[in-house]
Amino acid sequence: MPDPTAPPRAGGPRRPSDAHPRPAPSLFGPRALAAQLPSALRKLDPRTMVRTPVMFVVLVGSVLTTVSALLEPSVFAWVTTLWLWATVLFANLAEAVAEGRGRAQADALRRTRTETTARLLRGGTETPVPAARLAVGDLVVCEAGDVIPSDGDVVEGVASVDESAVTGESAPVIRESGGDRCAVTGGTRVLSDRIVVRITAEPGATFLDRMIALVEGADRQKTPNEIALSALLASLTIIFLLAVVTLQPFAAYAGQPQPVLVLVALLVCLIPTTIGALLSAIGIAGMDRLVRRNVLAMSGRAVEAAGNIDTLLLDKTGTITLGNRQAHELLPVGSVAEAELASAALLASAADETPEGRSIGALCRTRRLPAAPPSGGVATLDGAGGTPVPFSAETRMSGMDLAGGRRIRKGAGSAVRRWVEENGGRYDPAVVPLVDAVSAQGGTPLVVAEADGAAARVLGVVHLKDVVKPGLRERFDRLRAMGIRTVMVTGDNPRTARAIAEEAGVDDFLAEATPQDKLDLIRREQEGGRLVAMTGDGTNDAPALAQADVGVAMNSGTSAAKEAGNMVDLDSDPTKLIEIVEIGKQLLITRGALTTFSVANDVAKYFAIIPAMFSGIAGYEGLARLNVMGLAGPESAILSAVVFNALIIVALIPLALRGVAYRAAGAARMLRRNLLVYGAGGLVAPFAGIALIDLVVSRIPGLV
Ligand SMILES: Nc1ncnc2c1ncn2[C@@H]1O[C@H](COP(=O)(O)OP(=O)(O)OP(=O)(O)O)[C@@H](O)[C@H]1O
Numbered sequence: 091m092p093d094p095t096a097p098p099r100a101g102g103p104r105r106p107s108d109a110h111p112r113p114a115p116s117l118f119g120p121r122a123l124a125a126q127l128p129s130a131l132r133k134l135d136p137r138t139m140v141r142t143p144v145m146f147v148v149l150v151g152s153v154l155t156t157v158s159a160l161l162e163p164s165v166f167a168w169v170t171t172l173w174l175w176a177t178v179l180f181a182n183l184a185e186a187v188a189e190g191r192g193r194a195q196a197d198a199l200r201r202t203r204t205e206t207t208a209r210l211l212r213g214g215t216e217t218p219v220p221a222a223r224l225a226v227g228d229l230v231v232c233e234a235g236d237v238i239p240s241d242g243d244v245v246e247g248v249a250s251v252d253e254s255a256v257t258g259e260s261a262p263v264i265r266e267s268g269g270d271r272c273a274v275t276g277g278t279r280v281l282s283d284r285i286v287v288r289i290t291a292e293p294g295a296t297f298l299d300r301m302i303a304l305v306e307g308a309d310r311q312k313t314p315n316e317i318a319l320s321a322l323l324a325s326l327t328i329i330f331l332l333a334v335v336t337l338q339p340f341a342a343y344a345g346q347p348q349p350v351l352v353l354v355a356l357l358v359c360l361i362p363t364t365i366g367a368l369l370s371a372i373g374i375a376g377m378d379r380l381v382r383r384n385v386l387a388m389s390g391r392a393v394e395a396a397g398n399i400d401t402l403l404l405d406k407t408g409t410i411t412l413g414n415r416q417a418h419e420l421l422p423v424g425s426v427a428e429a430e431l432a433s434a435a436l437l438a439s440a441a442d443e444t445p446e447g448r449s450i451g452a453l454c455r456t457r458r459l460p461a462a463p464p465s466g467g468v469a470t471l472d473g474a475g476g477t478p479v480p481f482s483a484e485t486r487m488s489g490m491d492l493a494g495g496r497r498i499r500k501g502a503g504s505a506v507r508r509w510v511e512e513n514g515g516r517y518d519p520a521v522v523p524l525v526d527a528v529s530a531q532g533g534t535p536l537v538v539a540e541a542d543g544a545a546a547r548v549l550g551v552v553h554l555k556d557v558v559k560p561g562l563r564e565r566f567d568r569l570r571a572m573g574i575r576t577v578m579v580t581g582d583n584p585r586t587a588r589a590i591a592e593e594a595g596v597d598d599f600l601a602e603a604t605p606q607d608k609l610d611l612i613r614r615e616q617e618g619g620r621l622v623a624m625t626g627d628g629t630n631d632a633p634a635l636a637q638a639d640v641g642v643a644m645n646s647g648t649s650a651a652k653e654a655g656n657m658v659d660l661d662s663d664p665t666k667l668i669e670i671v672e673i674g675k676q677l678l679i680t681r682g683a684l685t686t687f688s689v690a691n692d693v694a695k696y697f698a699i700i701p702a703m704f705s706g707i708a709g710y711e712g713l714a715r716l717n718v719m720g721l722a723g724p725e726s727a728i729l730s731a732v733v734f735n736a737l738i739i740v741a742l743i744p745l746a747l748r749g750v751a752y753r754a755a756g757a758a759r760m761l762r763r764n765l766l767v768y769g770a771g772g773l774v775a776p777f778a779g780i781a782l783i784d785l786v787v788s789r790i791p792g793l794v
């Protein structure tokens with residue numbers, strides 16, 4: 091058995107710092123681009139392309155120009171056609187590169203998902219079965235050295251577990267039955283001791299499977315913002331399509347109908363191909379940036395919401411504190427002897443599988459109190475037997491009804507007070523200062539009381555001690571600077587809550603909160619139009635995690651919490667939300683910046699092509715004055731615009747994947763700055779770029 095008084099490690103003292111993000115596999119060099127060429131070619135499938143309407147139009151255009159080049163071959167026709175195909179390919183390349191990074195990680199994860207044999211426990215005997223045959227509810231035994239065959243909850247025992255296969259963190263963590271640290275992940279390895287695990291995942295639907303699907307983007311769906319933007323881009327495309335089609339009668343009237351090739355080139359230059367090509371890559375890259383910080387976002391929608399969070403709710407135990415509340419001292423009330431209190435506390439914990447319950451036995455053992463059980467189990471019932479009353483977050487009590495009629499309870503002061511009074515007793519006022527003293531130190535007081543036939547009475551207090559995670563204050567200060575309000579919610583009493591809230595530096599707290607209260611608090615915030623993030627680890631946090639716009643479950647928490655949230659933090663660091671918010675904001679800003687750039691870009695290209703198309707037509711000499719760039723000739727101008735339009739996609743892939751630089755201060759100011767930089771840049775870049783390309787293109791023999 092690990093020493094229960096040893097410093098806890100579960101999700102704990104890993105510094106809540108700028109933990110090093112996982113290194114990104116090779117970035118966007120020419121080699122990385124070339125490596126993704128095959129996947130980019132595979133994406134030419136029209137069924138895939140049609141999901142991006144803008145690029146689908148370019149694909150159709152490329153087919154049209156190919157046909158026209160075949161019918162009326164010329165150097166101009168073929169070179170332009172080639173560059174139109176390149177445009178489509180570059181768009182696919184952007185997406186392929188973005189996905190490629192996840193794929194490398196998925197491969198690495200797959201390698202850890204080796205074939206394991208589980209030790210299935212049935213009727214007290216063990217049978218070896220392949221992990222893939224385990225069903226939900228099966229019990230399996232895992233001992234030191236065993237790979238845990240599937241996800242589950244520890245129902246018996248305590249063990250240290252190496253979770254590095256999943257989290258990348260080599261320090262072992264404690265997993266134990268009963269509390270908020272009972273969940274184990276398939277593919278991780280038990281380092282010491284023996285645990286019995288109840289399987290909670292269907293084969294093929296384990297956490298590791300989900301993680302692989304996630305980093306691969308297997309079931310990626312467009313987010314609401316992406317859908318809205320796609321719709322906007324699609325309507326712009328239709329408008330320009332109509333504009334280009336109606337141009338033909340004018341040109342014909344002027345005596346120079348334009349060839350299909352030129353019309354397609356014009357259309358492709360006008361529609362927002364840049365953002366159309368990069369949109370999905372931007373979204374994938376955002377998810378990928380989270381993964382590299384050990385956060386698994388189950389949906390892109392959650393990442394977007396994170397960019398706009400107003401309120402962050404944090405659960406106290408296990409999230410703000412290390413989460414291993416341990417019995418630290420026994421405070422008998424009045425004339426009660428310490429041994430009497432110890433004996434009652436032990437009986438009340440005899441069947442309490444929570445870490446708090448078990449720690450009471452451990453305390454009595456280290457203090458060598460007479461009632462302490464010799465070893466192993468928590469307490470013996472002296473053969474008397476009894477009915478355990480398990481702990482629940484609703485009642486905030488646990489205890490035992492002994493066969494002889496004696497009933498013992500321990501729990502939160504307010505809960506035990508009610509119980510004592512309901513059982514005809516008087517809540518001894520002498521216990522109040524004891525409770526307050528424990529609370530003032532940020533500890534959790536558990537009041538112990540008994541009822542034996544006659545009136546109930548209070549015996550004393552068990553001081554459960556917990557430690558606030560280091561380094562939280564500065565991180566909450568940073569959240570405040572980002573305009574995010576932090577609220578701690580806890581089932582503990584208001585005094586304890588206040589002490590911990592002050593020590594950790596949160597803005598506000600809610601004490602004596604039941605799971606329903608947590609849920610109501612989130613709903614209230616949301617009704618005010620605020621977006622709420624919640625960080626939690628316990629089963630009783632699950633409803634709140636599900637209700638929150640961003641629900642970040644600690645990996646150290648229960649499976650219920652991990653199922654309910656839309657993100658899992660593998661480092662179990664409550665302040666990870668800072669990074670999550672930054673990545674969300676960066677995603678939104680990047681998308682906005684590139685959309686601005688793309689549209690501004692297209693406007694500029696208009697001035698390159700229209701004068702070229704109409705140049706040389708009698709009666710339209712005036713348009714030639716619009717040829718501000720002084721391009722060599724109509725063909726060269728059109729081709730240069732098409733080439734620029736294609737190259738700008740490749741040039742912006744790194745920006746789309748890396749995201750625009752994000753600084754915490756003033757999101758509104760940043761937005762304004764970006765509009766200026768990317769809007770003005772988008773207008774100017776094509777003029778310079780097209781003029782330069784024109785210099786090269788006009789030298790192609792046979793073009794003009
Ligand atoms: N094993 C136990 N037996 C009896 N009472 C307990 C036990 N564990 C906790 N309590 C009491 O119940 C209260 C609520 O505990 P719980 O762990 O549900 O808090 P919570 O809602 O998860 O909040 P947080 O985790 O943020 O502290 C505690 O403050 C304590 O007084």
Ligand SMILES: [K+]
Pocket residue numbers: 358359360361362363364692735
């Ligand atoms: K374009």
Ligand SMILES: [Mg+2]
Pocket residue numbers: 270405406407408627628
């Ligand atoms: Mg909790």
